[in-house]
Amino acid sequence: MRDALFRGMTRFSDFQRSLGLASNVLAKRLDGFVENGLMEQRVHPEHPDQQEYVPTDKGRDLKPVVLALTAWGDRWAAPNGPPVTFEHEGCGGKVEAHLLCLKCGRSPDLAHVVAKPTRSRRRRS
């Protein structure tokens, strides 16, 4: 998902080169993404003999999750330093996931973020 989301990768052969996975393992994983609505499978426009895998809106919405998880990994599980950084295309700035309080506008201390059960669970129309 990360290669697809952040590097614009779409082709089976490119995912395989990037991830170094066996074909059957990669195929199973990509099929899983398609089944779960995270990717769409379609014929590659320039290589009609090949399929491409393109993230759906549901898949693209995982970007903030990948950023947050990568930040955690950079801090706690990257003895050789972060493998990638995330960049604001065009602007060139570094992009990070931050917590934001919608009321006071500040980034709250992690110790002061608590979960509250939602009182009225409404049906989505």
Next chain:
Amino acid sequence: MRDALFRGMTRFSDFQRSLGLASNVLAKRLDGFVENGLMEQRVHPEHPDQQEYVPTDKGRDLKPVVLALTAWGDRWAAPNGPPVTFEHEGCGGKVEAHLLCLKCGRSPDLAHVVAKPTRSRRRRS
């Protein structure tokens, strides 16, 4: 982890009530968190016959990941509406995970966030 991180839960019996897991399954899961440095196991100060499980700094740092993943779930996998919201304790405001560009200070469009490999992978001292 979510109950521990956002509800201050520490006792085996409370996790069990909240999650509805069999004792052996829950014990295995908590042991895994301890082994991976996400939680510390210690004697409960008020109930010396019981163990409590308390998130470490490494565990607490997962909060932004849980927020980002919950936001994704709320949007794509919560037909009855969000089960919880995250609140800035004291202030009472709703807390959300946002992407922030450190250069322009804006929240970049997801389509414009790309990953760049880090050139020099340095060793952490």
